[in-house]
Structure formats: C-alpha cells, structure tokens
Amino acid sequence: MKPAPFVHHAPRSVDEAVAVLGEVGHDGKVLAGGQSLVPILNMRLASPGHLVDINQVAGLDTVVVDDATVRVGALVRHTGLERHEGAYAALPLLRQALAHVAHPVIRNRGTTVGSIAHADAAGEMPTILAMCDGVVEAVGPAGPREIPWADFFLGPLETSLAEDELATGVRFPRFARGTGTAFLERARRHGDYALAGVGAAVTVTGGVVSGVRLGFVSVTDVPSVLDLTDAYAGQEPSAVDWASSADAVADAVSPEDDIHATAAYRRMLAVELARLALTEAAGRAA
Amino acid sequence: MTTSMFGAPVARREDPRLVTGNGRFLDDLGHDALAAAFVRSPHAHARIVDIDVTDALDVDGLVGIWTHEDLPGRVGEPLPLLIPHPTLTHGRTAYALAKDEVNHVGEPIVLVIARDRYVAEDVAQLIRVEYDFLTPVVGIEMARDATDLVHDDVPDNVSAHMFQEVGDVDAAMAAAPRTLELDLSIERSACMPMEGKGVYARWDDENGELRLYSSTQTSTGVRAAVAAKLDLPLAKVECIAPDVGGGFGVKINHPWPEEVLIPWAARLLDQPVKWVEDRREHFTSSAHERGQLQTVKVGFDDEGRILALDVKLWHDNGAYTPYGIIVPIITSTQLLGPYKPGAYRVEFWSLYTNTVLVTPYRGAGRPQGCFAMERTVDAIADELGLDRTEVRSRNFILPSEMPYDHGLLFQDGRPLRYDSGDFPASLDKLKALVGWDDFAAYRAEAEAAGRKVGLGIGCYVEGTGVGPYEGGHIQVETSGRVNVSTGLTSQGQGHETVFAQIVANELGVPIEDVHVTTGDTRRMPYAVGTFASRAAVMSGNAIALAARTVRAKALRIAADALEVSADDLEIVDGDIRVKGAPGTHMSLGTVSVMSNPLRYAFDEAAKAATQFAGSNDPSKPPVADDDEPGLEGKDFYSPTQATFANGMHAAIVETDPVTAEIRILRYCVVHDCGPMINPMIVEGQVHGGVAQGVGGALYERMVYDESGQLLNASFMDFLMPYASEVPVIETDHLETPSPLNPLGIKGAGEAGCIPVSAVIASAIEDAEGFPIRSMPISPVELWELRQRHAAGDWPSLRRPRHTSSSPTDTQEDR
C-alpha cells in the first residue's frame, strides 16, 4: 500500500498554486491535510500525476470571526477551528460538529475546507456549511469567486470547483440571535463515518420559535437543508413535541444500503436523531 | 525474594524495549533487503489464461518477476497439508504462486522483487493477467448446495465429513420427555494482529546457508518446511521469530507462500529479500475463521437435564485446507463445555468456498461450539421457565466426577478427558460477581426509566496445552547469568517474563539474572509452536524440568566441593549454601566454572577450573562417563493429553428502545486456568480475549458479496473495536490445579474470547424477549428482528425474562 509516483508541487502563493493547477489539469490533486486523499493514494484507488501541496501557501491558516460570519482559511486544521474560542462563541455548531469528525489525531491534520471540497456525503462539515447557508471562496485563473453552498455541492465527491480553481476558504454565516444548535450522529464505532448524523438549529425570538433548520450527514447524496420554520413558527419552544418532525425528516432523506446499515435503518436513525437534536437545540435557544 | 516468583505479578522483562521503540519486529530488520510484492487475484474463481509482463519490464528498480512456471521442483509443488486426518478425504492446498486457477480474491499469482516496496507495487500494477471466469462459490449455503464446485475434483465441495457418537442418541432422543431444535449461525472474522505477516531471508552463498526471519508462531515449523521446499539440509537453514506483533492463530499456519518464495528468491538472487504484508494483503490473503451453520436437536427432561444432543455443523473452510480440519474438530468436541449430555452425536461437513482460507483464530472453533451449546441451554431454561443458571447446574460435570471422559476423540487425536475443574464453584463466583440474584430488581428500576436491559451468561471448557511436546534448555554462565531457551515463539504473551519467573523460582536465582530466548532455531531446534493456549503448560513445564536438572547438578557439584550432602544445600539468590549455616556457600557462577574442566583460563574466574588449579583426583576423568561439561540442562515435556481450563462469563447489556444500539454495561469473567504463574499477565490475556470476543459479537464480520469480493478489507470497514467499544472487564479467578503436569497449570491464552458471542446473545435475548440465533449482531439486525417479532414472524421467549425473585407478571395482573 504505497502511492504511485507523482510530481510534487509546493507553491508559496495562491496565484502560484492556481497556475500549477492550470498546468496539470485533471491530472492534479490538491493536497492540504490529506487525511482523505492519502489513504486513497496509498491504496492506489487514485494515482494523480501531480500533487499540488498547498501547505506552504501563505495566508490560508487563519480563522476570522466578525459580526456576520466565521471565515476559515484552507489550511486551518479541524482542531484549530474546534479549539478557536471566538469561532465557538460565534457559532457553537462548528465545535459541536467537529467533535464528530473522525478522531482527534485525524483532526490535527485534516482541514475543514479540505473536507468540504472533498464533498463526501458522510462528511460533517459540508452539511454544517449548508446549514449555515455558507459560501466557498475560490480562486481561479480569472480571479476569485464565491460559490454559495447550494451551487458548490453537485453530488457525492463532486463539486463545482473547476480543475484550475483552489478553494481558499469558506464562510460560515452566523445564525440569528436566539438560535440554539445541536449536532448528533451515530456510527458503528466511535469516530467512524456516521450511519446518520443530524444538525439542528432552532431560533427563538420573543419567546416563540422563529426558525428551524436541519442538516443531514450520510443520509443524503449532497448536503441539504430541511427548513421546518413554517411548521413550528410562533410556538413556544418548550411546548413543541419535536417528534412531530418525523414525517418531514423521513421524506427529506434518501439514504442507501451499505454493509453497515440498511436505508430503512438510516432513515429511522435520522428521524430519531432529528427529534433529539431539535430538542437539544431548542433547549439552548433563547 | 526468589522463592515467591511463581504467582507474582512481576513486571514484564519485554516492556522497556517495547515502550521506547527498541523492539525488533520483522520490518525493523533488513534495511538493505530488496522488497517483494505480489500480483494477487482480483477474482474469486477464475482460470489464468495469460500473464503479460511486457509493460512492467521498463520500471527502474525492477529486479525480477516470477510466475508459477518459473518455480522449480518442490517450490512449484502444492504447499503441504500440515495436519492430515482420515476424514479429510479431499484436502487441497494452494501453490506458492497460483497454477492455472485462482480460488479466492487475494491468491498470489506473480512475485515481483524490486529495489523497494514502492517500485515493486509499481511493477505489480503494470502486469496484466487475463482470466476465464468461473462461478464463485460464496457462503456456506451455496457450498452445501453444490450446484457449483470450488475444486472440480471435490464432489459436493466437501473436504471432510466427520461423525462421532457417544451413547445411543436416537433412542435417548425418542425417550426424552421434551425436545427442541435450533438453527444457528456464526459469521467470519479474523485474527487481525496489528502486525501483518512478514518474511526476511538472507542467503550466505559462501557457506550455503539460509537465515530466515518470519513473523511466525512456529519458527521450527517454518524452518523444516522451507528446508524441505528448497531441498536444503536442515542444518543449513535457521529460522528466527523476532518480536512478533500479535498472532492469534493466523501465524501458526505455515509455510505461507511467501515463506517459501522469499528464501527461494534470496538464494536465487544471492541478495537479502524481504516481504512485509500490508493490511490489504492481510485481509485477502491471510486466513479468516469462525463461519459456521449449525443445527442442534436436544432432548431433555422436565428438570432440564440433557438426555440427548444431536448436532450438525457446516464449516466454511475457505478455498484450501493447509491446516486440516482442526477448527471443526474442536467445535464438535469442545461444544460440550462443562456439561454431560446423556448421549451425544455430532456430524460435520467442512466445505470449500471461493474465499480466503480458514485456519484457527484464537478460540479455534470453541466460540462457535460454545455458542451452540449455550444457546441450547438457554433455550431449555426458557422452555421450562427455569433460571438459566439452574439448568446449567443440573447438567454440570461435578468435581467428584473428574477426571471425566466424554468418550470422544479430541483435536490432538487423544481422548477428550477433562482433568480438573470445579464448575459449581465457578458459577457461584460468577453469580456473586455479576449480582445474578439482584438483577430482577435492577431491571425493574431500569424499565421504570424506559430502558431495556438484559443479563446473559456463557460457560466453556477449553482444552489447553496440547502436545506433542516442547523443550527447555538452561545454561548457567560463569558470571551467574542464566540463559534459558525454548523453541516456541512469542507474540506478546510475556514469555520472557513468565519463563524467567519459573526458572528464578526453580533454580533460586534473581530474576534479573535470567534471560529467555524464544523462537530461535539456533538456540532450540526442537519445538512445535505457540497455539492452543499451550506455551505456559508445555514450555513452562519443560523449562521447570530443565531447571530441576540444572539445580540437581549444581547441588551435586557444590556438595562435593563443600563436602556436605546435597540434601543439606539450598540455593538463595544465586548462592548455594548450607541450610542453617549460610556462611558455607558458593555462587552458582562458581559452580558453573567448576562444571567445565578447562585447559585454558580465559578470565579470572576460569582459572579455578584449569588443570593445575585445584586438587584433581588423577584416578577419575575430568568429566565423568555419565556427565557432561557445563552447568546446563535440557528437558522436554510431553503430556499424554491436554489440560482443561474453564471459565464462565456474564454480561449486562442495554439495547436502545428506538435505535436498537447495543451497549455492554457490565462484563464479568470468572476464569480457572489453575495456578497462575503471573496473574497480571493472565488477566491481560483475559482482557484481550474478551475484547476480541466483543468484536466478534457486535462489530466484526467479513462481508463477501456474491462474486466473492471482500467488501470490507480495511480498518475503516472491518470494525475492530477501539477502547470506546470495549467495556470495563471485571474478573475473578479460581485456581483448580491440573494433576497432569509438574506445575499444575493450564493454558490461558484463548479463554477470554470463547464465550463472548454466547454471553452477548444471551443478554440481548433477555433484554428483548425473543431468541437470538445468529452472531455477530449489529444494531440494524436487531432492529430488523424487532420488526419481524412485532409482525409475528419471529418467536417470543416463552418464559418471563430473567427473574430470580418476584415474577414480573404479578405487576401486569394488577
């Protein structure tokens, strides 16, 4: 299990990286944390001729929190974001979800932007980006552009990022004041890819529910958001029976069978986790 | 204190080097060696039409490529069938490189040797093999159905059909007041040591000698097999097992194809060559185990006494049978556990499938047998509404009945005769440990809080320390250093420590002076290997006997020198002294000097043994006719039969009412392996076994699709438990000595894993109120069983669930 040969590129700037990506085209892969990529290379399930290693690129390793968003650079490791107190205060959902990303040692190396660009349906952070209505920042030969999450994720492991574009960061918009969030998932083993995962955000304004959003992991092809605001708006959060979300959740997900669980089981799990996550999120909303 | 070494939790001698990165595992050796990789079959069943290496020849760093037709003489013949058996009428083994046909995904076809492993894999990737596809036979049902065959010349896919009967089962069954039938199944798992296999060979062309290192459980076995394959004199081949990163059975099978090919290539190339198995290779080309289908018919009376037991087993032996039918033989005999059925009949079919071969994995067929028996006993208890421990008690073999002969032939070809054990006492301890009689109250409390909990139990007996023999050699140097060697190998069992404890104890020396070598044919060429929980029993006793020989010789020499009777001497801290008069003494090192009459003094101490040094008796030869020079001794231990350890486990599980996730809340073990040489190490063995058992019960399985592809050949998808999946393990011990060997000990290596699937099934059944007949079980499977149960498609248990005080239905009556 050794990778096939490749040419290693170590650009120092975003422009340099984009130029290299343009040269190598579809035979190139971006290496950031590599926690998903290197296993694939070691197993020779992929053998790109060029690796564009962005670890030397300056300026991509920062987390910036402002009134509206949490901006995460492409070299911020999961652990860096997880430990970032400012990011936690602004958007607790980030830490709530990051705690479920593999194991701590993997999070020490893997990057949040990388896992979003990898677009695995079992990845937590693509779903969080969607729940927050987030944006991917990319730079290509024509310059920078911003890609709203809904346009970014095209399918499992498939995004709208062009071959010669580099995702330089993502922006997670903060939820409205009064929003409580929760993230739950179930895996066969602690730290494995989830059989199902659910993020919930419940906003309470003036003592009544004003927003309800759910995001799913491992039970939809691409990250998707289920907005249940209409169903619950105006109700007192403590009076809501969140089990009533079951039908909507069951309809929203489209899980598949695999060796670890059936589609029906995953759907049940999504429904149950949604109930629990909504309850927890509502409890945190004020 | 040297006298209390036996039985003490002595810290391991191996550990300091292993915790500091100074272990020497196979791949830590031979940095100058060339690397091997293989083209392995991506198909489960196919004929090889053509192998085209053209594209591969241009790769920089390539040394050589070989296929079956390049293999000369015995290297190209099938690998040996290690354990023939009269009922193994259709044993088949693989070739080192596939000849014409492949029978499982992962079977080696082409050997590549290159500068390093990266390049070797590049080459392997460029070799094109053309196949004609044959229908793969996957799963026991398909093998049994036999519409398609794995081997053309093996009718019905049956490698072996075996039958044993004690008593008249048909008559006893007909006479039994009650009968039950159970259909059971257990899926495949695998040993999965953290270090895969590996072979490193150096050929010494000047001397025509081969030195071979293998991550093996038997260096003597590998040595003999390789010498035979390469047509080398045994004296010209040495095999060393370095530090081995776990075995659990898979490394006892030998020679693996690589163990033949790597030395062969090293000689051919006259260069050191190394092959280090990677994890994917380990999944698809090392052995698996466990897969069986079982049917049990049991006849019993109203008290729950088993009058007749009729068992049929279908065992998946994979594509080949190099290790014979040891696994199903063990299942079929050890199934009986601590019980004495009135009459017993067992029949098994060992079946070929186009999957990785099956050889013993820790427990070696016992977990399956225990599962069958314990499900049966639970079913009897359920049928009669009796406490499950009560039914067990009524069927136990009692201490007064030991030795107890089942009238069956065991895996070593000898009678299945239990030497010792106190099953009622073990059960009492277990009930106390888990709080068996208090569980009903605990359950009531849990149920009031909306939780589902269940209590399960499983009992087993394990034949340990099977022969034929092991040896021990002990040599005391003039410095007082004690060198101990035994031929079997170590994979983490702490042999360097426990064997040193035995020697320290027997010889009366500080343990720091004792240095143990295992698995090195240069030091002890006669040995069998490490398997079947046999190392402590076999080598431990051999070493104890050798130590007693050395002690006797030391006392004889010292008695002469000190002019006292040997009976008046004792050895304390390496010093031989007169009992009650410690002023009169001499060190073992000095005795060692005196034991070896010298012509040349090589150091100060040696002067004392030279010819002009002391008072020689000119009428006697320096070495007596019946004596040998040196303070050393060798002995072998070869028992007439296995010793039988036993144990009982109980667990409390909780199942999520919605998601059917299964959590083990408590796991309790009572274990009896006789006197423990090192209780810390025994406990560690139990812990590790239970963890593997938990893996086999709730997480691990080999998932093949119908084309014979292994779908989960990685640690991502083969769910070996992390710490987060293994419960806290509570243990208690009983020490019933074996009358069969000098130390009174029994084996402990495999015990922990044997009953776990049975125990967890029992507990889930108790929590859910319906029977569990198939293991492992995942949340989704339990969830589906619940749905079938709710739909009336899966039976309920008959009795109220585990109760020991007030019946639960009184509450419902109100």
Add this chain to the structure above:
Amino acid sequence: MSEPVAEELLDVTITVNGVPHHARVPARRLLSDFLRHDLGLTGTHVGCEHGVCGACTVLVDDEPMRSCLMFAVTAQAHRITTVEGLGTIDAMRPVQRAFTECHGLQCGFCTPGFVTTITAYLEENPDPTAEEAREAISGNLCRCTGYQNIVKSVLRAAELRRKEANDQ
C-alpha cells in the same frame, strides 16, 4: 525496451527528535517510511497505511498525527517527535513507565502510537478521569490488551507526571 526513467528525488530536511536530518527521497515517500527506513527509527510502526490504526502516530510540532498519511516532503520545516524521542530504556518518561507498570502492552506493536498520542494528550489534559482517558485513546487500535490496562496506564502516567513536576 526503452531505458527506465528514474524517479525524481527531492532534498528534504526534517528535524526528528531534535536532530536535523537531510535526505534525498522521492516525493511519494511516506513520512512513516522515511522515519523507519531512511532514518532507521523503527520505533514508529506501520499497521494499516490508511490512517485508522494509529500505530504510526508521531508528534508533528507536538501534535499527534498519522505519519502514514503524510509525505516526508510535506513534513519539512516541522519538528517530528517519535517514540524514540520520548525516553530511552534507561530513562523512561512517565507514559512509558506507566505502560510497564500497568501491563499496558502485550505484543507492543501498537504501543509507540499510544505513547505518542498519550504524551500529547496529557500535555493538554494533565488530570483526566478514567472516562476521559478511554476517550483519549479511542483513535488507536490494539488487538492484544482489550484496552483495560492502557486506560490504567494513562491515569498512572498522569500521576507520574505530577510527581515528576513536584519533585522538580
């Protein structure tokens, strides 16, 4: 037959256990192989080469990472600490001592990965509970011990570290 094309070699300088090492390696050389075969630091073990088992865990700038999922070229300009850098047979550090005291290992193959992981963990969480200790080791596989005594070793190591700090 055309002349084989040799793979390009890159110069790397990596500081391992405080010592800068220079080597020429192919771009694809995994950090684990670089440590083991180029530098001869064989204490770092390779158990799966897909990042799951944790045997190859080393410290990169004091943070535990999988060396089988990094390339040597990417490790340049970082400080790598392997198990050999965390104590010697004659001067074992608390985590190593704790493993020997608590029977925290059997075959010892996975142990270096645990030692590195736990060393880093205790820097951040010097006084874990048993439950936290279990969680901390839950990204490393061990097939021998059933983890019981590894959990104990974490707690004992924490104790030894505190003692060591008090003694200084």
